[in-house]
Structure formats: C-alpha cells, structure tokens
Amino acid sequence: MQDRQFVHLHLHTDYSLLDGAIQIKPLSARVEELGMKACAMTDHGNMFGAISFYNAMKYRGVNPIIGCETYIARGSRKEKAASGPGEKANHHLILLAQNYEGYQNLVRLTSKAYTEGFYYKPRIDRELLAEHSKGLIGLSACLSGVPSALLVQDKCDEAAAAAIEFQEIFGKGNYFLEIQEHGLDAQQRIRKSLVDLSKRTGVPLVATNDAHYLMPEDSRAHDVLLCIGSGKTVNETNRLRYASPNFYVRSPEEMWRIFGDELPEVLTRTVEIAERVDLSLPQNVNHLPNYPIPESDQGLSPDEYFEKVVRDGFERRRQTVWDSQAARGELKYPIGDYQTRLANEVEMIKQMGFPGYFLIVWDFVRYAKENSIPVGPGRGSAAGSLVAYCLEITDVDPIQYNLLFERFLNPGRVSLPDIDIDFCVRGRADVINHVADLYGRDSVCQIITFGTLASKAAIKDVGRALEVPYAEVERIAKMIPPPVRGRNVSITQALEQVPELKREVETNPQVGEIIEIARRLEGCARHSSVHAAGVVISPLPLQELIPIAVSGKEELTTQYVMSDLEKTGMLKMDFLALTALTVINDCLITIKQMLGLEINWPETALNDAKTMQVFGEGRTEAVFQFESSGMQEICRKLKPKGVEDLAALNALYRPGPLDGGMVDEFILRHHGKKSVRYLVPEMKDILSNTYGIIVYQEQIMQLAQKLAGYTLSEADLMRRAMGKKKREEMDVHQEKFVSGAIERGIKQEKAEKIFSLMAQFSDYGFNRSHSVAYAYLAFQTAYLKAHYPEHFYAAVLRRLICCLRT
Helix, strand or coil: CCCCCCCCCCECECCCCCCCCECHHHHHHHHHHCCCCEEEEEEECCCCCHHHHHHHHHHCCCEEEEEEEEEEECCCCCCCCCCCCCCCCEEEEEEEECCHHHHHHHHHHHHHHHHCCCECECEECHHHHHHCCCCEEEECCCCCEHHHHHHHCCCHHHHHHHHHHHHHHHCCCCEEEEECCCCCHHHHHHHHHHHHHHHHHCCCEEECCCECECCHHHHHHHHHHHHHHHCCCCCCCCCCCCCCCCCECCCHHHHHHHHCCCCCHHHHHHHHHHHHCCCCCCCCCCECCCCCCCHHHCCCCHHHHHHHHHHHHHHHHHHHHHHHHHHCCCCCCCHHHHHHHHHHHHHHHHHCCCHHHHHHHHHHHHHHHHCCCCECCCCHHHHHCHHHHHCCCCCCCCCCCCCCCCCCCCCCCCCCCCCCEEEECCCHHHHHHHHHHHHCHHHEEEEEEEEECCHHHHHHHHHHHCCCCHHHHHHHHCCCCCCECCECCCHHHHHHHCHHHHHHHHHCHHHHHHHHHHHHHCCCEEEEEEEEEEEEECCCCHHHCCCEEECCCCCEEECCCHHHHHHHCEEEEEEEEEHHHHHHHHHHHHHHHHHCCCCCHHHCCCCCHHHHHHHHCCCCCCCCCCCCHHHHHHHHHHCCCCHHHHHHHHHHCCHHHHHCCHHHHHHHHHCCCCCCCCCCHHHHHHHHHHCCCCCEHHHHHHHHHHHHCCCHHHHHHHHHHHHCCCHHHHHHHHHHHHHHHHHCCCCHHHHHHHHHHHHHHCCCCECHHHHHHHHHHHHHHHHHHHHCHHHHHHHHHHHHHHHHHC
C-alpha cells in the first residue's frame, strides 16, 4: 500500500462560497499528513484562493495545482436565456494549470466568465476555451460534466461526441474522463458506461473524489453550510443536499480500496497528471504602470522627470513654507539639511526603481487638489518622506517633526511602497475615475474582500439552520467575549474563557451541537464584497496579470484579496474616504462665503490656546480621532499643549498602552508629578518629547542607531522582527545590539535591559508619522470648532444628514 499513491485533482475550498468547507491551511496540513506529493484546488467558477493555496502548499512541500471547476454554457456565453425543460443551464468542467502559460489562460478564462459570460454563474463557452486552452489540462467533472450528464440520460453517442470535442480542444493527452464513487446511484449506473466511453474514444479515465470538506466527521457541518447558503433549514425536504457522507479528502489508501482492484490505472494516472504540473508563480516582481510623461518633457526618462518634479516641489515648499518659518524663527533645521535629506531620498527611490510609483501617486493627488477635492495631510509611514512632502502628497514636514524616511522605505523592503491617501467623501469616486481614464478602464479596478463565519456569526447561522429558536441562539452567541485588539475571540478560546459556555456545551445537547458545528465552520469564507478603499492599477489589461470578477453592483473587482495581490506584485492603492476632510472643507467654504475669511493652515500656530482649550476641557465631540468618551477623559487629564501632545495621545489611546498603564504614566510625567529617568543619558535626545516613554516605533529605530550603531534600514528590520515576535531574528538582533552598545561604552547589563525594553514596547509602539499627520488633522478640526463653532456644527450637521439619507 505504501507505493499506492493518489492525488486529489478535484477539490473545493471554502472559496466555493457556502458550498466548500475546506480551509486552506488545515488542508495543506492534512495533505502533508497523508503523504501526498501534490494537491489541486478547483473552486466553482473562481480563483479566489489561488495565491493563498499556492503558498500554503509550497510551505508544506506539496506541489500546488491551481485549477477551477468552470461553468460552461450550453451555447454561447453571451446568450442569457433560460434552459429548456429537463436541460441543465450550464455544465461543469475542471481546468488545471499545467504551467505558467496555463495559469495565464486560466486567469483569462475565469475573468471573461465574469465580464462576458455571467448569467447567474460566471460562464465560459467552447469558443473561449478553444482560444485559451494552451497549458491547461481538462477533466470532465462530476455528474454535472457534459459526458457524465449525457450518460445519465443514456445518450452514449452524444457523450462520445462531446468527449472527442473536448479532446480536440485541449489536445490529445490533455483531457480526461473523471470517474467518482461516493455511493450515489447515478455514479453506479454510469460506471461501466464511463469505462466503455473511455475505450471507445481513447480519452483516459482518472479517479477524483470531488472533495467539499476535510474529514468524514465534517459531513454534518457541510450539510448545515449548504442550508446557510440556500437559506433553508436541515429539516426542509426541498433543498440542496449531498446524498452521501463521502465528499471528504480521502486518503490514498481509501481511494485504492475503491478503485484499486478494478481500475488501478485511474489512480496512478492522478500522480502522472500531477507530475506534469510545473507551475512557478513569479516572485519579487512589481507590475508598475508607466506614468505618461507630458509632451513638454518627452526627452526625459521617468527617473529624470521624477527628479525634476521633486526639485520643483522643493522650491515651492521653500518659497511658501520654509522661508517664512525661517523668518519667524520657527524652522528647526537649516535648509541645507533639507537639501541633503532630499538628495538621499531621491537616490534611494531611484535605486529601488520606484520613481514611477511616486509619479503615479503625485498625479492623482495633484488632480484632486486642482479640482478642489480635499486631500488628507498624510497617512501611515509615507508622512516620513520629504519627497512625498515636496510632491505635496503629504502636508507634514518630516524634518520639522523628526520623522524617518527609513520607516517608510529602505533597501530591506522588497515590496512596493505603500502610500494610502485620504480624500473627501464626495470626491473619492472622481479621483478613481481620473485614474481609470488615465491608465485605461480595463487596467483599474477595486479589490475584493471576504466576510467570514466568525465565532458569533457562525453560531447564529448554524442555529438558524438547525431551527433553534432565535432567543436561544442569541443567548449562546452573547456568551462569546467581544473582540480583543480588533481580533475576534474564537469559539475554542471562548470555551476556555467562559465557564458558563463550557457548562452549556457539556449539559445541553442542543447547545453542544450548535457549538460543535460552528467550530467546524468557523473561519470559512461566507460572502464576497468590495474593499472599502483598495484600488489596483495595472500596466496591462488586468486579466493579463490577475483574475477579475464583477460584484453584485456591477463593479469590476480583483479575484484576489489585498494581501494576495501584494504577493503578485500588483500596484494597489488605498483611496480612503474621510468624513473629517469633508466637514473641514464645508466649514472653510462657509467661513469664506459668510465672513470673507480664508484660513492659512501653514501660518496657523499649532499651539493655539483656544484650540488647546477644546482638548484640555475634553470638548472634543466631532473632533477627528478624539470623539470617544475615553479619549475625552485622557485629554482632560493631560491638557495637551500642542500637536506633539496630540500625536502622543493618538498613539497611546489603544488597548496595549491603556491596559499596561502607559497612559497614566505619560500623564504623570507630563505634569511633572513623576520624574523622568533614562537608563543611559544618550536616550534623552530621542525620548524627551515623550517623557522617557517609548511611544513610537521610530524611537526604537533611533535608539538602535544611536546606542548600537545600526543603520536606520537595519533598525527597521529589527523593529519588524520585534513586532512579529520572530524569536530567531530577535536573538540575532539582541546579540548585535548588545555588542554594538558595549562598543559605544554602555555596560552589558544596561544594554540588555534597553533591548528588552524596546522589545516590550514594540508591542505598543505606534507609527509616529501617522500619529503626527492625524494629530494635525485633529488640530484643524478642533481649531474650527474653537474659533467658528456655528459654521463647524453646521458642516457636521450637513454631513450627518447626508449619511442618514444614504
């Protein structure tokens, strides 16, 4: 039996939404446990999970076979007409990517199935298949496949004609007839006919198991999942159900017991097909669109044009900001420091091949500003870039606030930069339309996302399917604790944390069944939707690089989620709609119209007393990021004096620092009620503005640089290792940090203590660039509230009414 191998070539993950119940990580572990050398994923009509599947299998040393169970139209994919009596609207066909060309064709087919053939299901047709069949292996699918469906109707000649037709499309040796055995009457009835059909046509047979759930004991949970998907209950007779409990990931031994004596070749053929699959997806590639350089600058290369617009932007900032700050004595650093920093950033960006990326972002931000669409001052680590500031992508001076470029971009980063932009709620769609017009409608789309059966949702859905009274289901669901730091508490964790829930499971059979089934379905994808902000921009029509889909609202989306898109090297941007920008803009317009005043933010004192009074008194209702009662309370305790204090509060008001007592400690030190001590004097320059407390991730990087001789790029790698708790990497960094600190005159005991402190605070440390940028936005909101309350509240009310109407 040890030599009797088998490979699953027909398998549905949970991305066969509410039909498949196999989650990818447990699948990869199970396949490795069974000793299988390869495994296919063939979800219904889509490639949603292809990248996650590919990487999970590669991690386990299993050859991933990316496929799809496509819906093939009876006639043309473009015909949208109901089928006749007794006719199937669509048939099924398994496609497996044999190589990268096959993967590309699978991408094209599954994309066109949505954009050209969607009618209840994403459909292809024989014409499309013939155009994109190279590199693909076809399997005839289940009882819904063309040959099997015809054999069930005793139409043997038509089945033979269909099998020969598909063989001609794929090429001899690339199309196979599937034979399955789940104990279904129809399968038994056509088993001999399939063997005869294979002999008659020369199309080889191959065994599959059409797996929809992982283990035999998942059968009941899968049946409940079907009820959830169809809106039925388990006791209804007229519903979709699988008439056998054998649609699981069977072991090779089980498959050989079924087919081994009579048809051993259908099992060995699965291995032969798997061995033909040699698919390597490109790694570390970036698919950046080419920014169209204006005709007036056609003689310049992208790098040269990038440098030109950056230098022009530098001059504008110098004339409009830095010169006046210098005249008022507010410019902290000489202009020479700015020039040196800019030269270093430009060189780094060119070295890493990202000038085009910055030009793309610069263009759509410029479009927004030229069309009076408010843009946020910055978001995330991008606010640490002087280049971004000169291009007016951000509006926070990184040198004035000691923000680090290396936190945003450094040679240790292999992926594209990540600049997320906030836009006014009303103008976001206009900016996206501009991008689509510039790069092509078929090269720009939004990003898909998936809702999952999280713990509470799973309990509620399962309870409904089992016909448990609503009140009882709600009572059980409420026993699941609320999310911790944004993460749902799993059912397993809840059973450990909530004795009452555990007792119910042990003493109440009905509750026990709900929880057991919900645990098996927990985490499964439930539905697809469109990401609130994500947009992909491609250098080619999207379906030449990634599979695309069409949402229920006719929006073009990717089939891959954001995290998987990053692995493919696609350029993804977050175009976020921020209500605060809309409120600020409406307020400024009203002030100008009614009072004839224009507020010049660069000239506004960031420690304005009246504004700081709003924060100090906790009157921060409708003030961006400071609205909550908890934030109001710590504002009253701290009594902020400027944007620097607001940035610190923005960073500290999170579960980790709140639970760890950091906020109270910060407030005591701020008011001088507790002394500030430093383990070594060199720490003071870096931590003095936060009273000796590590509040920001950038402070960890600066400590590593100053105390142990790290470059900022190396320090960012250390910060990441600490944040992800990568023990092996942290051990390497600890040794390097301690030895570097000793070389600079710091005692070993203190060096080890400082490293431990940094590792501890890496859990809590927040991005300073983001904190400062959003503190600036909060300041603007509060300034308007403090100085122009009637106009401010009118703007808030208008936005609220608009939201209510929506």
